[in-house]
Amino acid sequence: MTGGERMDNLLELKNIQTCFRMDGKDVRAVDGVSIYLKRGEIVGIVGESGSGKSVTMLSMLQLISTPGRVAGGEVHMEGVKGDFFKYKANSDQMREIRGGKISMIFQEPMTSLNPVLTIGYQIRESIMLHLKLNKEEARKKAVEILKMVNIPDAEERFDYYPQQFSGGMRQRIMIAMAMSSEPDVLIADEATTALDVTTQEQLLEMIRDVAKKTNTAVVIVTHNLGIVARYAERIYVMYSGSVVEMTDTLRTFKNPKHPYTRSLLRAIPRLNDPKDRVLIPIDGLPPNPATRPEYCPFYDRCEYRMDKCIAKGKPKLVEVEPDHFSSCCLTKEELEQKEIEIQNKEIHTAPIKTIKNELCLDIKDIKKYFAVYEGILHKKVGDIKAIEDITFQLRKGETLGIVGESGCGKTTLARSIMRVYKPDSGQVIFNGENIAEYKDKELKPFRPQMSMIFQDPFSSLDPRQTAGSVVGESLLVHKLVKNRVEYDAKVDELFRIVGLDPALKNRVAHEFSGGQRQRIGIARAISSNPSLIICDEPISALDVSIQAQIINLLEELQAKLGISYLFIAHDLAVVKHISDRILVMYLGRIVEIADCLDLYENTLHPYTKALLSAVPVADPEVEASRGRVQIKGEVPSIRKRPAGCPFHNRCPHAIERCKKEVPKLRTIGESHQVACFLYD
Template identity: 70%
Template structure:
């Protein structure tokens, strides 16, 4: 007799490559009850997604589910007995168990309207006629808060924003009344406000319809806010499981403890040192026969290497962990670690002199229409941006997608030439310089990009990527000097110079980002623009990169512009923070002042949307949920651009554009509430 809605027992999935068996999932068991939300967390390669794909028999060749059982309420048979392409399995996929994937644009067909795609799913699984299916489609779109649902039935995926597309995916997944919904990193690529809206929608829908939800994520804040129970995975195994409060209050596995120490939290002290987990996540092909976490574990004992891979065992009431160490051994080691001299935050000497001054910068992009490509208007990407950055200072720039953060960075890099305004770099206005005049400034301003893989040439060795700018800007006299400088740069970013002849694909994500950082500092720049440099990385790797950037700033006196949408990370690394909305600055203040006393309603909503990795803190926090989507920058609202979503908007906000003014204590805000 089944006790749970979904029960997975000892599921095992391997990939067979070049005659070798690589165990991606090795004996995972979990369960799910009606209306329950569970979280599955862990770093990339831990087997989270493959476990869920195995349940649905969606693992593609050369992968194969080689063992285990999956039971769904109402079906007596093990689901894995059905063929992957059998009618029974097709009815279960989308009908009984639905899945929302990470990237909605690759999951939606761009040549079919969204209404047709949802309607087709309903007709297939609920056996409704076309008219009834259309009616249900409109209901589902309304349920996930798509405005003008009837009118938008005939829209194509590309006519929606990223957040809207992900809502459409939720509507499609829920349209066939599934009993289980799997969200596989469904909000990873979204802004914090959109992420909060979507997850609240998902929770409300799940509770209304008694649907069980599996949140697969590496974001511990999300599971702290939304999940009731958690499974922590590492190297194809569940290493710890319990209810959410117990996991966060009393983590028993060294890996779970390491994850919690590595993440920056919104309620952290500014000078808290992030403690990354040593090493990099294990390659499944190199999985040992003993505890796979052994080489990265601060608690390990010699016998951990002599025994087989530990199985889950009781660590308390309703709490299981897979570790050979006893509670006493862990407590003793924890006491030893707490007495070790903690690494102190690097001292940060900010000078009075300015590195960068941006005055009233505007950047427009023309809009063309018709067969003759006639100009019909402008997209005003950034409007009247002004700020300063001192030498040795980090200015964090935050805001939702489309607010103009990257456009601003490209204007400063002079990839774009602004329409108006001054960009004073080390005292000279570079805004109007031509390419030849800019040549001497190029080495002094560098950039670290978001995706460490696509920003490295796959045909160049790591050494040549790092050393290329040395040759372009003639910073070395001969081959010996070149080799010495490349080796030095590798050591500065904590990479072994022996790796310089490897190609980018032979490195992990964190190592690739270190190569990007080595390239950025190779010319001794005064300013580095970091454009979402850690959003593509795992939690523990993020901590390593943040610590590295802080160390480099202290050693080399570099100034940073740090662009990100993770406000906890921005708080940790920044001295001052600039908040942007639809191409304008809405708030600018010292870091702690902005987090402790946010003035603009938009900043307040942004901070409220960031989940804190502590369920007890989350329970007490006030939520500010923004209505609607970010308007199109091509169709900017009149007056204050935020007035359509602002809970405190007055009639004046509809007519006038508020200017950035000093509200005291170097805290600037563009809002009529503070005049």
């Protein structure tokens, strides 16, 4: 059963099977996937990394490179005679389909755009190839499309190179290029994952509008369930190379049938969650395709499993309700009985932590500027004012979330506190001492007391070092152990604290999964018994289920060790879940600080309102009833920061005063601070 094949479908994938040659044998990465698509429809494909989402799309377009190959299946499309796979990958027919009838937007625009060709040339080339227009007509069409995707000064910027645009603008250009050939199908493969929530919202709204205007079908490949709740009409849930559930969006979230879908929904934090909701992670890891069992691939991680799941072999995707397909061998009654058992289990409650009145960190009016040099003589022509007049406090045992769009100064602030950068002015009072002016030698006693967890767990680990030596390095550097026996015992203890088997300590980074690598990063951060840990986007590179594990681990460590966290992120649902207070930044300045619930329930600054509105909630009913506050345009370059309030050129409430004066933080109520003239 393909889960909905019909004669009136625009596109049909039937039983796609894709293999990769590894160690002398074929490993099946995509195992019998069937998908259909109608004109003007938006379909979501979700699942953890390695579930086969992207490989399925690339297989359809015959873009699988050696040692991979499409081992079976068919692809049929309206207007294309016969099965795609009867054409060779490099044939004229497949080139006409790729880019002509089906276009794809990839995750990282800089790897998809040619840096030595102007963006106009690249779009015009696609138009001339697929629409058979001459140079002048193609240029005119390219400028129209650039305007359609909201590129300002499109005619002038036609001759710009990719590196002259911001990340959000480059992704708009990728969308323009994908739409330039007037395709019937547009595939967005994690196209907004690396973008800010406001830019993500603008691009997805634009894709939806363009799709509805042009009757183009859209496939959104993502691991963000909030995005599909807001934009998709139907959802395919994939696991270990197969589709495990397919139905309309509302039923996927309200009445999921497959245990994997249910587990995914329990693992994600939502913006509308109560603050004390405990995330329930999916234990274990997806099976390696090379050792995938003959029975249900989710069995080892499934809370609903029964003995019959092994005996019956791999379940097929079947219709369990009208237009609702699931591949689970348990009956409706068995699932309901298991659900009752799961609900009655003792729930792991959030750890109780103690926030002291003592300050861990007191930041007073710190500024950090970077000099700009130009010309052959390397002459200084100005300063980039990365952060200005930043003032806040962090108590011992407290978590302060820091949010804002890319380029707002979050990481510069973190590095100034860590004294990677020396602030140009202001005070960094850490555990009672102002370390802002300290030299390296004076900072040495403070180094063990502050640590950092980085965004990408792979690039932040030395690929040549064993996990044990990564975790234990600071023990030796700061002389925290007396001998080898004590060192080994401490490393083993750190591994156990973060939920890793000490037997793994002799492995190197590439031998671990993403979640395990981040656990190693956390073990390294806590190894020197710090009182402050700065978490710089620590979960944005991880899958939904692993994110829940890492969030729970950070909360447990804080309750146990009394650590203070600065938690930098752009996922406001995660920030709400883990933070006690939240600080919102825009263009190097603080615009709002408040207790977590106060900020979400009584949002004051127009920028914070827009940020919260842009975050999709993983619940289609909530999404349909939410009020929306949209802001236009992108964050201005910090080199050309607007005079007055930095947000005034995007703010719907801006008045003349906003263009001339910079608003100061003022306290509203007990502890809610906002920098906005609306509250004078």
